[in-house]
Amino acid sequence: xxxxxxxxxxIMIPTLLVISVLVFxxxxxxxxxxxxxxxxxxxxxxxxxxxxxxxxxxRELYSLDKPLIQQYAxxxxxxxGPEGYAGMLQGEWGMSFEHNLPVSEVIGDRMALTMLLxxxxxxxxxxxxxxxxxxxxxxxxxxxxYGFTFIGYIGLATPNFLLGLVLLYYFNVxxxxxxxxxxxxxxxxxxxSWGKVQSIVEHLAVPVIVIGTAGTAAMIRKLRANLLxxxxxxxxxxxxxxxxxxxxLLIKYPIRMALNPFVADIGNLIPSVVSGSVIVxxxxxxxxxxxxxxxxxxxxxQYLAGSFLMFLALLTVVGVFISDLLLAMLDPRIRLGGGTxx
Numbered sequence: 001x002x003x004x005x006x007x008x009x010x011i012m013i014p015t016l017l018v019i020s021v022l023v024f025x026x027x028x029x030x031x032x033x034x035x036x037x038x039x040x041x042x043x044x045x046x047x048x049x050x051x052x053x054x055x056x057x058x059r060e061l062y063s064l065d066k067p068l069i070q071q072y073a074x075x076x077x078x079x080x081g082p083e084g085y086a087g088m089l090q091g092e093w094g095m096s097f098e099h100n101l102p103v104s105e106v107i108g109d110r111m112a113l114t115m116l117l118x119x120x121x122x123x124x125x126x127x128x129x130x131x132x133x134x135x136x137x138x139x140x141x142x143x144x145x146y147g148f149t150f151i152g153y154i155g156l157a158t159p160n161f162l163l164g165l166v167l168l169y170y171f172n173v174x175x176x177x178x179x180x181x182x183x184x185x186x187x188x189x190x191x192x193s194w195g196k197v198q199s200i201v202e203h204l205a206v207p208v209i210v211i212g213t214a215g216t217a218a219m220i221r222k223l224r225a226n227l228l229x230x231x232x233x234x235x236x237x238x239x240x241x242x243x244x245x246x247x248x249l250l251i252k253y254p255i256r257m258a259l260n261p262f263v264a265d266i267g268n269l270i271p272s273v274v275s276g277s278v279i280v281x282x283x284x285x286x287x288x289x290x291x292x293x294x295x296x297x298x299x300x301x302q303y304l305a306g307s308f309l310m311f312l313a314l315l316t317v318v319g320v321f322i323s324d325l326l327l328a329m330l331d332p333r334i335r336l337g338g339g340t341x342x
Contacts, residue, residue, distance in 0.1 A: 008324055012317050019313040020088075024072045027302045027309075034097040034300045035059050062095060075306065088310065094303030098296065103307045107289060111311065113182055113200070114288040118273050118315075120204055121212040125269070128216045130262075133223030134255065138246075140228060148220065155217030164210045164283045171206070182207070182286045207284055211277045215269060223262055230254035256330065263327055267320030274312050 032040075039055050059065050063074050073079040075094060077087020088094075093103035136145045181188075183199040190196060230236065231254050239249050281290030289308050296305040 004328060005325070008321055012321060015317055016310075016313065019317075020076060020310060021072065023306055023309045023313070024068075024075065027300075027306055028068060030300060032300065033064060033302060035064060037300060038097075058097070075303070088307070093307040096296075096301055096304040098299050098301045098304070103304050106292065106304060107307065110287055110289050110292060113286075114274070114277070114290070116200070117182070117204065117207060117211070117286070117288055118270070118277060121208050121215070121273050121277070122266075122269060124208050124212045125215045125219055125273075128212075129219035129223060133220045134227060134250070136220065136224045137227035137231065137258075138250065152217040152220050155213045158213065160210055160214060161279045161283045163213060164207075164280050167206055167210065168284065181284070182288070188287075207277075207280060207286060210284070211273060211280050215273060219262070219265070222265070223258060226258040226261055227254055230257045259330060260327060263330060264323050266323035266326070267316060270319035271312055271316045274315065 035055050035058055063071055066074075070079060075087060077089035077092070079087075091104075093107075095101075096103050096106045099106045132148050136148050139145050182203050183196060184203075187193075187196040187199050233254075236249065236254055239253065277286075277288065278290035278293060280286070281288045282294065289311070293305060293308045295301075296308065
């Protein structure tokens with residue numbers, strides 16, 4: 001098991017390096033950059049030569065006048081950057097040109113709130129999907145099964161942002177409650193306190209439900225299908241014939257086997273939840289990285305956008321790593337030795 005753990009950790013390093021190259025190239029694909037766009041706007045407005053010279057100074061300061069390979073090496077930290085810039089490998093994420101602040105200061109609490117929101121959504125998906133999926137599989141074609149199936153299809157078909165708009169309207173009209181934001185206005189830009197934590201917990205419910213609806217519906221259908229397949233296998237029929245109780249039989253064998261795809265989806269669930277929360281965060285005015293990422297991509301704020309995308313890639317890789325370890329612990333049929341033969 002230890003060798004398998006080391007092997008999976010070593011695979012993560014080149015994976016993240018390849019992703020970093022792809023992220024940097026994709027960000028550079030649109031013509032120009034933030035500073036060149038600013039320069040064009042200043043020229044159109046007839047600004048002075050001093051303002052244009054300031055932009056050129058920033059271009060040289062942050063190495064945007066160098067070839068793309070050197071820019072990438074400086075961004076990652078493989079080459080020394082301007083004024084001792086260390087690079088992402090040493091925890092320095094660059095400068096946000098739009099905000100005129102280091103990226104670490106721009107994202108700050110937004111990154112923590114994003115992780116809190118997304119992991120709360122994942123926990124919600126698993127807590128809701130697991131019992132419903134088991135119930136639907138063990139009571140196939142019952143009224144409850146049809147009801148949950150109908151609700152699941154509604155959840156899959158309804159866009160998250162539309163559900164968010166509907167909840168915004170009804171909570172405001174019928175209850176007089178504004179569910180926008182992730183905390184009460186008086187706690188914005190304030191230091192952390194117990195009251196701020198309570199306010200965040202109170203505001204988490206609606207965005208978690210909105211973002212987790214589609215994921216919950218898909219997970220219910222997947223678990224139901226896997227468990228139905230296991231319940232029809234010969235070992236279940238034999239165990240029932242020997243008089244093994246239904247609850248004990250379910251827990252000991254079929255549910256355990258049906259959990260494999262359920263656990264394997266952790267790696268795919270994390271990026272889908274994060275990407276699904278981007279539009280929802282904009283609709284519900286949530287102070288997460290979603291709206292900031294959209295603004296950074298529109299304005300070509302490359303260091304800010306690149307840091308967000310690398311954060312998402314890191315979550316995905318870590319999620320896949322966790323799901324692989326859980327699968328290895330859950331199912332002894334999975335070989336930890338790779339290519340070893342019988």
